[in-house]
Amino acid sequence: MNLDELKKLKEKAQRQVALREGNKKYRVVFSMGTSGIAAGAREIMTTMLDEIDKRGIENVEVAVTGEIGLVDAEPVIRIEERSGEKVTYAKVNADAARKIVSEHLQKGKVVDGLAVGKVKQKEAERLK
């Protein structure tokens, strides 16, 4: 093995442990309360995970949480940025999920039609 090979191997291997480093740009939070699961949040999550994987996007971590509070709009996804920006998507279906991945997570563009509102950090604090 030479140094370049090692560096390449490192890049590849880094993805394995990236989750533990904890400094991703995006954090995708799925509302996984009873109503969320009933509305198919699990399937949406699987779809989204596959899509992220397929596109090789690395700067994302995915988490689940309890009811976000928009029962009527389930499945609900919230994307939190490290900067504090938060975007919530409601009534996400499989296509929407893929679109969110390709647009928001990959290109950094909020998918306007689906977003139910940009929540500033202070507001987010209040909501908690």
Add this chain to the structure above:
Amino acid sequence: MIAPKQITVTIDGQKCVGDEGQTVLQIATANHIYIPTLCYLKHLSSWGGCRMCIVEIAGSPKVVPSCATPAVDGTNYSANNDRLRQLRRLTLELLFSERNHICPFCPTNHGDCELQQQGYRHGMDSVRYPYLYPALPVDTSGEYFALDHNRCILCTRCVRVCDEIEGVHTLDVAFRGEKNRVVVDLNGTFGASDTCTNCGACVAACPTGALFDKAAAFRGKLNTCQVVRTTCTECPVGCGLLVFTKENRIVEVFGDHDSKVSLGHLCARGRYETWAVPRERIVQPMIRTIHALKPVSWQQALREIARIRGKLDATQTALLVSPRITNEAAKAVARVAARFGKVGMFVARDESALCEAGTGALEGTNSLSNADAIIVLGAQPSRTHGVLAAKIRNAVRRRRAKLLVFHAHKSDLDQHADICANIVSLEHVFWDRVAEALKNVKRPALVYGAAAMTPIGVTVMARLIQILESNPSRHAPVLIPLPTSTNSQAVAAAGVEPVEDVAPWLDAQPLQYLHIIASDEPDGGARLFEEKPVRVLLERIDCVVVQASYQSELTEAARIVLPAAMWSEKSGTVTNIEGRELPLQSVLTPRGEAREDARILGELVS
């Protein structure tokens, strides 16, 4: 070789010069500065365990053992000051409290014990700590010596000497900490050990009474004995002996460290068999009457011999001598040879060729110590030449010299050998292996015994020499012939014909008178009877005169028996396998009326 760099150190305020690489202790000793020691023994690796030889290095609070610390140029050492003396005294106190060191019951009491001496020297007149005294066993099963663990201070001198000098490593320290104990093999006994060679080097190395010679125990303090330096005549290696005597009695025999041949080491034969084994001495001339041998005076015996010989023609007489006689006796034999029909020296089978081959290189045995390959051909040094075997073992075990053994008999060397084979029926493939083993050898040595003189042995030897010579980077192999008889080569050189087969020699012409000089052959010369016809042939001879130190079957067959001096009563020289002429010093005055062989011969013909 480049001379080592000189260094200067200060020890106890005294400027001392020494060589780089020398230890502080070595330099101090060379400059007459005394540093007490217990576990240190010259010629052995340093152990540094006893903490007696500790010294201070200027500028350091720590003490270091001088026996193991290489001296550093320009350093200031303190070897004797109050702190060191106090620490040494406390160490001694702890040693005395550890095991049973009650002196009156110890064979080395009063002077022979280094522990006791150090106790006195350091003013250790009481032990402030409770005696621990575990009850430990005493191993008295050994043939010549015993081990009393209660007196052991675990200095490991015995362990090191067994490993580093004798090379058998029968002893080691086992267990740990306060349970430490010297063990024989797998915690066995000397009596049951099949690795112990009974060389007794451990006893000689022991600073206390833990290891002691049974025959010497309580026979006298060594420091009040007379000490005589002489040469061992048990085999042709010619080891140096230090014989301790008291009131014309041998108390103890140790190896002589000044000996150029053995460097202080001995084998069981040299150290014990000559004095610790009781043998029946002949102390007076005897003439056979109808019933038995009857003591007579020298005058009577000599007159009787003269009477018998006077009646005979010289051709009807013969003189048969042992190879153990001194060079001086051999010359005497040569001088009187004309007066006998024939003169011969009885040697072992196939050994006459060895006698004629002459002796080996002057530093032959020591060159084993730096040989990188040793070939043993047709000899069993571990049985017959213990000290040489020790040198071979060490070359192999410590320096990883190659060892090739070719012999019909098994020996303990086999386990160390790279190649070990019977010399009959060797195949071609085998020789390739030998050549391979000897490929990069630079300093080979070839030790060969009588069996190398058989036709097949000669072939093998030629082949080996051919292999060795085909190697471009080698030195010429050091050749060490190894006869089993003590002085056979020198006696042969003096003109006495070696006789392998005594029976045909005796049978060649009708003899009326046979004079046998058995000298101090341990069996009294009885080995002649190993050839069956000899006994019958002797019976046919009218007068057999046996001149020997010990009674035996041979003396039983004699008409006249003459008392010969034994090794410790002789003076003169013997020549060893390297051709060194080594001095024999008489240690004791001859027992009874025993006389030296040469003198008897002289009187016989005068």
Add this chain to the structure above:
Amino acid sequence: MSKPVATSTTSITAPPRTHGSSESTAPMLPHHPSGDQRFAQLDQTMQHYNYEPTALIQVLHAAQHSFGYLALDVLRYIASAMKLPLAHVYGVTTFYNFFSLVPRGKYQIMVCTGTTCHVRGAATVVERVGQQLGIKQGETTKDGLFSLQTARCIGACALAPAITVGDDVYGKLSPDKIPRFCQKELKKYV
């Protein structure tokens, strides 16, 4: 509470060495006359280390692993195969706590007596385990199942007082828990 754990942690054999010459100069050894397979295993271990004298401790580990203890004839066998003096082998064997010259129980109960365990009552733990099993330290139960030993710190200080039974580690066994431990947990080994 403590739970037994089966860890296969006592495997002593090293992975094959990837360096050095593998050419063995040692003579082919005849199998041990008893025909005991464990000797063949031992041969393999020694061969793995190329009969290097420096591997003695590793070989002794392997031997103790397969024989349970180091009988004198096993030591003799090792000594002759590795061309080592008997006394040396004996000296090394008895120097190290890990090796036993006498048969021991099927399971070794090792009570850790490291510092932490000591300040948390290890001495009483040893005593109580002994009382429960009816043996003293260094002894083996009559059924040959357990022997009781102490260890110099097994490095489980956070779980002091700790005990190992065979390969299993049990922690936080304060003296008052010992009767229950012996009655419940040790039963699993019977």
Add this chain to the structure above:
Amino acid sequence: MIRTHVLVCTGTGCTSSGSLATRDALLAELKKHGLDNEIEIVETGCMGRCDLGPVSLVHPDGTFYKNVLAAEVPKLVEEHFLKGRPYKKLLPEDPTTHNAVLTQADFTFFNRQLRIVRDNCGVIDPENIEEYIARDGYLALGKVLTEMKPEQVITEIKASSLRGRGGAGFPTGKKWEIMRKASDFPKYVVCNADEGDPGAFMNRSVLEGDPHSVIEGMAIGAYAMGASRGFVYIRAEYGLAVKRLHIAIEQAYKYGFLGKQLFGTNFDFDVEVRIGAGAFVCGEETALMRSVEGRRGQPQPRPPFPAQRGLWGKPTNINNVETWATIRPIMLKGAKWFASIGTEKTKGTKVFCLAGKINNTGVAELPYGTTLREMIFEVGGGIPNGKKFKAVQTGGPSGGVIPEQHIDEPIDYESLQKLGSIMGSGGLVVMDEDSCMVDVARFFLEFCCDESCGKCPPCRVGTRQMLNILDRISKGEGEPDDIGKLQDLAAMVKDTSLCGLGQTAPNPVLTTLRYFRQEYEAHIHDKRCPAQVCRDLLSFTINQEKCVGCSVCARSCPVNTIFKVKGQKKYFIVEEDCIHCGACLDTCKFDSIIKASEGPSHTAPPKPEFEPIPGRKMAVTR
């Protein structure tokens, strides 16, 4: 895609608490819920809090769970992985702040730490070399081999002021330089993983958690010093560490980080594991080398030093696990960075083992210069059960105890030495008011006496004589001049012994004498053990007021010396046969057993008449 990593500690501590069963239960439970494609279980080395085991860390949230027993797994999976909220029951409480802890960052024990050596421990799977590579593994080796000359490496190490972590604190760079200059070949490097100090397990935790860091450090060192063969000498007691080390070495060979011509250079390096067999003295350099050579581990005088004549008489460098593991971060981040941490004389961080009577037991890495107080009361969370801090023992059997008045001293080599103790390998055993200092000294001395190799008389006999004196004192048979005798002997053993074991064996005695002389005097003159530890000086009686006659104590007594008082529902301990084992005290639920530190003769109350017990011989009726 895997969205969550569940890190399950499978170090020795947690496996003994059942973490392997936890792992299996987690696997099964995740599968049951179909989560096995998105949640991955990673087995890691020690996270440092074995006392809370089995511990687990969930990423990316960083939630830290304690006591994750297999039985808790279904609930944990439901709460955390399905519902996405922390499972409160398994969250630890910080004993300093009394807050529930959510992540390691919230935990004083963790957030005070600065992890350099243990950076990967508890984060990566030690049996997977790629996870190590992902965290810059073997990058330092690659750079060193391809971009630096051996001398430059040594200059860098010297610039970092790294000192050996094994105990004495010798400058590593200097040690390497001496070795580099040795002209004899071949040379060897050795990793000392014979962590024998009772109460210390930092090396174990590093080897279990991040074995590659040690191997990489050794390879860098070997390159710098011109060695091509290395040995790791490891205790046989550390089964898991041995196993993981073997796996790591095998993988390193497979990936080309060990073996021939590493990184395309001419540098060859082989590593072998040598397993010790239970001898504390083998932690001493020269004894260790003898043991690697397959011999009795008996030390040898120095000089000659290992760098001159080591293994098989050849130059040898020995560093301990922690030192080797520190090399890599220094080479990656630079000597300057490293030298900016720690105190003036001692740079970097040290892994400590906190154990004994302390709330947060475990392994913690902090910069040198942290005070003992910070260590014990902040990182360690103080003393449990409201007891009083008495002393902390540093440096194992070679160290000493440090009492409360010195608790604000910074931890580094010099200040500990000034206090009569040593840094040693970094074990800190905390003792509270229930620890008897005579007993502690006796314990350590017994250890040294047992572990003495027996080569030199001061250590072999001297420690035994000292131990005998202490034995007497703790039995109440002490004599007035015993303290003087102990001091004399201690000084002699210290000065005269051959190796470090003997030279430091008296330290515990000397420091306890220095700081707790009154305890010795209480034992000797008053025949009293103030901490109520020395058994022969204790007495047990039953408070007749409180006793309800439940008979539990009588049944628990191993020597049957507790009898029922005739005609009453009370029990009574007959002092003559009592062995002071304390079984009655442990079993009594009514707090009616009185343990007293005065000898039995002081306290024995008059003996009442007992009820005869069928089948049992009445003990003493004096």
